[in-house]
Amino acid sequence: KMTDGLFLKCCRHVAEQNKDIKFKEMYLDTVCLNMVQDPTQFDVLVMPNLYGDILSDLCAGLIGGLGVTPSGNIGQDGAIFESVHGTAPDIAGEDKANPTALLLSAVMMLRYMGLSPYAQRIEMACFDVIREGRVLTGDLGGSSKCSEFTEEICRKVRESE
């Protein structure tokens, strides 16, 4: 009650100062239940460390896994953007890895830096390639190499200029 209670109190306090954004409180277990049934009801979630760890992996599982999930760690003096999948030593150096997670993390970084137009172009290109489904890496069900996938995204970025 005191720990999560304090967290909730702080969230409410900040929500009061941002009345144009809808604020809702939910229990962790209710969120888990609803997330697997209808994740579209959620927009932005703010939570303490452990719950965030679990829920972010849960949501990553819903969208396709850690291979496509970007992330960023923001501090007052700096920020680190990273993919959250493992190091995959078994496929290292074999041109098989899916670069999407790291690429989208870089897109987040560009937005953080205020370079949104560039971020938008790269993101659109990446999504288009995945949507078309012609050139995909193994984990997404395709048989292309990492370099081929990357080249396809680069082509799309060039085309969008």
Next chain:
Amino acid sequence: MHTSRVAASSSIIQHKKYSTEPHFSKYGGRTTVTALSGDGVGPELLSYVQEIFRYAGVPVDFEELEINGSTTDEETLCSALLSVQRNGIALKGNIESKFDEPGFKSMNVELRTQLELFASIVWCKSIPGVYTRHQGLDIILIRENTEGEYSNLEYQIVPGCIENLKIITEAKSTKIAKYAFEFAKTHGRKKVTAIHKANIMKLGDGLFLESCRKVASQYPDIEFNDMIVDNASMQMVSKPQQFDVLVMPNLYGNILSNITAGLVGGYGVVSGMNIGDDYAVFEMGTRSSGRSLKGKNIANPTGMLLASCDMLDYIGCNKHAELIRDSVMKVMSVDKVQTPDLGGQATTLEVIQAIIEDIKPKTTSWSTTAAQNVSIDAFLFNFKVTIVNSTLESCMRRPIEMAKRWQTFKE
């Protein structure tokens, strides 16, 4: 349909620390069960359970206790505890915990810790007729129920900084692991997975994991593996078929039970049981009070009904449990009378009525058998309505005995 579960609760009776059987408050062939009302839709769902029990002729009487989130006095909690201790079993609606008041204890947690209900079991099985993304699931989640993050030990170090103590003990971890393996063995399950976060909480979750490993070594026929909780959450939503039996500490059990319940249909279709050495409390698997659904006649009664069936199995009323469970499943899966949470249009009352209509013909045949055995003189005897009801209900179980009793009463 859920026939494999019939053995589940009754086999729990066999797993006992002591040689004595769990006690029930049984008198005159009828068992008394404590009914804790709870908040939200708890009270209305419990009343539906009693209604269906009446139609099914279940020899159970409920000792009703009103206990909910606005109960503040110790006395009510003590009465509730005493009642469950006296009767040995309870059926419970979820009690809301006011998180705005730091000194306020969660009644649910108090009940579980005081009654030492060390194991929470949620059995998530895919239900035919209920559309979900993943099909063919049959996962048992066994959660340590009395320690971990719910130890209720928090204090303010300095203003704006709170410390919360998570307690993990070797004794309780070993006990829950042993329970999980015994459960797996009894039900012919092949794999037990321990869920933890020992990479971060090296000592706490490390102890839990170590205890599980030690117990696992005593069950070489059952495969054992472990998984970190965040990975487990992700695996559960992408490839849940890989899981069989899960054993977890308190908080992770809460999270994963809710995720898995969501995968098989949501709050409305999953039942849960809290088992201790001496007592058992049955409730809805997701422990949701359904505050927003109260009074709207749209809550799904299935979870509570399945919990009541588990309770009947536990006390040995297998025939009644099977009867009600089959009707509930038929109405939901075959007749597809489903409440909005399952994508249907039916109200709670419509579902209940459909179940009752399905039960009625089955129990009519029971009373017909009874009527054939009781003499005509007995029926002509002048009796009160209450005696008739209890007679019919008892007749379904022991017609010859009742016939003899009628004869002596008349004389």
